Amino acid sequence: MQPDGDLVDRIVDEWDSAFPDVGLAPVEVIVRIARISTLSLRALEHELAHTEVSRGEYEVLGALVRSDHPLRPGEVTTTTMVSPAATTKYVDALVRKGLVERDTWDQDKRVVLLRITVPGRELVRKVFPARVERDRRLLAGLDDEERAVLLDLLRRVTANAERAALD
Numbered sequence: 001m002q003p004d005g006d007l008v009d010r011i012v013d014e015w016d017s018a019f020p021d022v023g024l025a026p027v028e029v030i031v032r033i034a035r036i037s038t039l040s041l042r043a044l045e046h047e048l049a050h051t052e053v054s055r056g057e058y059e060v061l062g063a064l065v066r067s068d069h070p071l072r073p074g075e076v077t078t079t080t081m082v083s084p085a086a087t088t089k090y091v092d093a094l095v096r097k098g099l100v101e102r103d104t105w106d107q108d109k110r111v112v113l114l115r116i117t118v119p120g121r122e123l124v125r126k127v128f129p130a131r132v133e134r135d136r137r138l139l140a141g142l143d144d145e146e147r148a149v150l151l152d153l154l155r156r157v158t159a160n161a162e163r164a165a166l167d
Contacts (some may be wrong), residue, residue, distance in 0.1 A: 007035065007126055008028065008031050008032050008035050011031055012024055012027060012028045012031060013126035014036055015027060021092055024121075025061060029157075030123050032113060033154075036138070038136060040134070040135075040138065041055065043134050043160060044058070044131060044134075045068065047127055047130050047131065047134075048127065051091060051126075051127065052096070052097055052122065052144050053094070053095075053099070053122055056082060056086060056089075056090045057090045057093055057094050057099075058084070058123075058124070058127065059080045060076055060090045060094060060100070060114075061081070061100070061116060061120050061123065061124050062080075062092065062118030062124060062128075063075075063079045064076070064100065064114060064115065064118055064120070065120075065121055065124045065132075068077075070103060070113035070114055071113065071114050072112065072113060072114070073087055073088065073091065073112060073114060074115060091114060094120065098117060098119055098120075099116070099117055099119055100113075100114055100115065100117060101114070101115045101116075101117055102114060102115075126151040128145075150163070
């Protein structure tokens with residue numbers, strides 16, 4: 001480990017000691033991405049502590065706020081990247097809290113549509129700016145060009161991960 005190393009350096013060094021012939025360059029990248037994700041999600045949970053919603057519920061609210069129309073539960077599942085069962089659990093809680101409403105589609109009453117309420121929209125409006133500011137701090141020290149390069153690289157890694165998930 002480098003003298004100024006961090007937790008990820010230590011983890012990679014430990015793996016390297018256990019498997020010296022493997023070549024851990026890919027592991028270091030993915031562990032770093034996972035570490036950033038963990039810290040970012042932990043910060044979001046901290047920001048939500050003063051609200052009545054969990055992180056999963058907030059993600060559902062975010063999906064509904066971003067949409068210009070009510071969404072079917074399956075669309076929420078896709079955009080929040082959680083299971084259908086988790087979506088149902090989150091939506092049930094949000095409906096009980098008055099932050100989301102369930103409607104039916106006029107053309108087919110079997111189709112359920114989810115709509116964010118005014119209080120749900122207000123909650124997102126209060127929390128989202130803090131998330132953007134936190135993300136801005138995470139990228140401090142990177143200029144516009146570096147952020148663009150990082151974004152391109154991460155987009156490519158995401159595409160690889162999505163293809164690998166289908167294998």
